[in-house]
Amino acid sequence: MDEYITTAVQAITERYAAQASEFRGQVTLLVASEYIVDTCRVLRDEFGFEMLAAQTGVDYWPEQAPRFHVVYQLNSLSHNRRLSLRVPMDGNAPMIPTVESVYPNANWHEREIYDMFGIRFEGHSDLRRILMPYDWVGHPLRKDYPLGYEEVQFSFNYDEIDRRKPYAKE
Amino acid sequence: MFEKTEITLDELRHLVSNRAIEGDTVLLNMGPQHPSTHGVLRLLLELDGEIVVNCIPDVGFLHTGIEKNMEAKTYEKADVMTDRLDYLNTVGNNLVYCLAIEKLVELDVPLRAQVIRVILTELQRIASHLVWLGTHALDLAAMSLFLYCFREREIILDIIEMCGGQRMMATFFRPGGLWRDVPVEFEDAVRDILRTFPARIDQYERLLTKNPLFMDRTKKIGVLTKEDALRWGVTGPILRASGVAYDLRKAQPYSGYELYEFDVPTQTDGDTYARYVVRIEEMRQSLRIVQQAMDKLPYGPTRSNNRKFVPPPRSELGTSMEAVIHHFKLWTEGFQAPQGGLYVPVESPRGELGVYLEGDGGPYPYRVYWRTPSFVNLQILPLLSKGHLVADLVALIGTIDIVLGDVDR
Numbered sequence: 001m002d003e004y005i006t007t008a009v010q011a012i013t014e015r016y017a018a019q020a021s022e023f024r025g026q027v028t029l030l031v032a033s034e035y036i037v038d039t040c041r042v043l044r045d046e047f048g049f050e051m052l053a054a055q056t057g058v059d060y061w062p063e064q065a066p067r068f069h070v071v072y073q074l075n076s077l078s079h080n081r082r083l084s085l086r087v088p089m090d091g092n093a094p095m096i097p098t099v100e101s102v103y104p105n106a107n108w109h110e111r112e113i114y115d116m117f118g119i120r121f122e123g124h125s126d127l128r129r130i131l132m133p134y135d136w137v138g139h140p141l142r143k144d145y146p147l148g149y150e151e152v153q154f155s156f157n158y159d160e161i162d163r164r165k166p167y168a169k170e
Numbered sequence: 171m172f173e174k175t176e177i178t179l180d181e182l183r184h185l186v187s188n189r190a191i192e193g194d195t196v197l198l199n200m201g202p203q204h205p206s207t208h209g210v211l212r213l214l215l216e217l218d219g220e221i222v223v224n225c226i227p228d229v230g231f232l233h234t235g236i237e238k239n240m241e242a243k244t245y246e247k248a249d250v251m252t253d254r255l256d257y258l259n260t261v262g263n264n265l266v267y268c269l270a271i272e273k274l275v276e277l278d279v280p281l282r283a284q285v286i287r288v289i290l291t292e293l294q295r296i297a298s299h300l301v302w303l304g305t306h307a308l309d310l311a312a313m314s315l316f317l318y319c320f321r322e323r324e325i326i327l328d329i330i331e332m333c334g335g336q337r338m339m340a341t342f343f344r345p346g347g348l349w350r351d352v353p354v355e356f357e358d359a360v361r362d363i364l365r366t367f368p369a370r371i372d373q374y375e376r377l378l379t380k381n382p383l384f385m386d387r388t389k390k391i392g393v394l395t396k397e398d399a400l401r402w403g404v405t406g407p408i409l410r411a412s413g414v415a416y417d418l419r420k421a422q423p424y425s426g427y428e429l430y431e432f433d434v435p436t437q438t439d440g441d442t443y444a445r446y447v448v449r450i451e452e453m454r455q456s457l458r459i460v461q462q463a464m465d466k467l468p469y470g471p472t473r474s475n476n477r478k479f480v481p482p483p484r485s486e487l488g489t490s491m492e493a494v495i496h497h498f499k500l501w502t503e504g505f506q507a508p509q510g511g512l513y514v515p516v517e518s519p520r521g522e523l524g525v526y527l528e529g530d531g532g533p534y535p536y537r538v539y540w541r542t543p544s545f546v547n548l549q550i551l552p553l554l555s556k557g558h559l560v561a562d563l564v565a566l567i568g569t570i571d572i573v574l575g576d577v578d579r
Contacts (some may be wrong), residue, residue, distance in 0.1 A: 023510040024273055050400045054513065054524055054541035071526065073513050073541070077400070077416050084513060105403035108549050116237075126184065131230035131578060140238055147242050 001027055005081055008047040012039055028084045033096045036087050040072070040102040049074040049083060052103035055110065057117040061143040067091030068119055072099070089119065098124040116141035185226050186216050195223055202231050206309045206564040209574030213551075215560070222563055225555045227548055232578035240538045244504025245271055246345055248535060253339040255540060256576035258298040261290045261330065262518045264343035267538075269424055270514040270527040271345040274507050277479050282470045283347035284426045289360065289463045290330065290342065291425075292456040296367075297326040298519035299449050303374060306446070306568035310387045315377055322370055329359050346480035347473030357464070364461055371453055378446070388442040392554035392566045395440060402550050406521025406543055408570065411448045412440035418517040425516075429466075430459045442569040449571075452519075479505045504533035511537070520544055520571055544576035 016035040066088030118139035210231035216224035304319030334340025435451035437444035486493035507529035515524035521543030530536040
């Protein structure tokens with residue numbers, strides 16, 4: 001952790017009670033979901049992290065509290081530093097405020113996370129599925145979503161197979 | 171039996187202006203099957219005459235669930251899936267995935283493997299830019315350039331075939347090095363490209379750079395300011411054409427890029443023509459890197475000899491019991507990676523290509539996320555196309571240089 005990152009991390013941990021950790025030289029801040037918009041705004045305006053490089057989710061099923069993490073990768077072009085943020089969240093109806101107001105490109109990233117993990121973003125301008133078809137059931141990247149190998153259902157045995165089929169839990 | 175959700179017009183109402191609801195403007199589908207959308211991209215256009223009022227991209231037609239599939243394969247076997255993402259930058263996808271694994275398990279790569287990685291990645295960058303140049307020019311009705319570009323691209327793909335056995339999905343880069351050393355013909359073939367290619371770039375430039383028809387179609391079309399580019403997370407040649415000299419090969423070097431001398435071309439206009447100039451210059455810079463890499467290509471092993479992560483060579487299997495055990499372990503169970511997540515970015519021909527890789531202590535990646543440049547860059551299309559003609563929209567799709575395999579994953 002170099003000096004510049006340390007200052008930024010200190011500011012965030014003091015103001016928003018975040019926890020810092022380091023793995024292979026990359027610094028991660030664990031932030032509570034109610035502070036994520038403020039954290040992003042402070043990092044962008046005061047510490048020059050002007051770009052949201054990536055945003056994704058991770059599912060820790062069968063753990064329930066927290067079950068999901070949303071991971072933000074911030075990039076500062078002017079200082080040539082990277083920082084990542086993590087927001088843990090409950091497995092039951094996961095919800096997190098959108099950071100669209102700070103980084104507009106979060107729009108598609110958050111649509112993708114909603115599509116793949118079923119995490120809803122509060123205040124998002126256009127929360128629709130993006131990669132899967134609009135009438136798709138389930139969220140594919142959840143760990144309890146089956147990966148293929150499903151029995152083919154025909155009309156004569158549809159209900160019989162349907163009973164034992166591992167369905168994606170919403 | 172089926173839960174059928176119908177999408178209603180009300181749900182899409184916030185995407186179009188009120189004039190569309192009143193019937194003042196026309197809603198028109200462009201794609202998914204359209205020659206100038208460079209794949210299966212669907213655009214819902216709201217048109218006032220021929221002027222684009224709103225453009226709503228609809229992606230996902232090529233979604234193949236690569237991220238989910240990689241979670242069910244061992245680290246090394248999942249490498250094969252990475253070529254299929256951005257099919258114009260196959261070795262570049264291998265590179266970023268291998269770099270992420272090597273960082274996760276702290277594996278060293280021999281110098282010769284690093285240099286060959288740089289050579290092939292830069293050649294692939296040229297090949298990718300050639301496809302962009304050919305199709306972009308074709309969209310703007312310059313037919314002949316398409317044929318020249320694809321002729322040269324084939325020479326580069328021949329080199330990749332020579333190394334890995336296939337033109338495109340070679341999976342030549344493996345965690346810890348390369349699949350095997352390059353053949354003896356490699357050096358002559360690359361030197362041949364280095365000798366002939368600069369004149370070819372001049373030839374393309376003679377056809378387009380001062381061509382008044384091309385300039386009419388590209389100058390002042392789709393201007394992207396520096397501030398907007400940063401806000402929208404745009405990277406690669408599009409960002410550099412808007413006046414930000416940011417290249418990951420310079421800013422955060424990987425695979426030994428700090429050892430090569432090259433410039434980062436930038437422009438300040440931020441329009442379609444500026445992006446053309448940047449990409450043409452990038453091809454020249456890539457040639458410079460390949461030239462330096464060829465001159466310093468050292469002899470030595472091309473894969474790490476850390477047997478806990480890299481399978482032993484075939485020749486050892488007949489003589490060493492230990493090699494057989496390692497071979498068996500690595501190809502059945504795979505190696506185990508520690509718990510923890512990391513993000514590794516590289517500069518692909520389209521911008522920042524990043525992998526977020528998380529291990530859980532087992533032999534399968536717990537989560538692989540691909541931050542693909544096309545996905546992020548495509549988001550600015552509505553912003554760029556507002557107020558332009560439909561014909562210019564075709565130029566804008568070309569200039570963003572999307573690969574739909576990269577967008578939809």
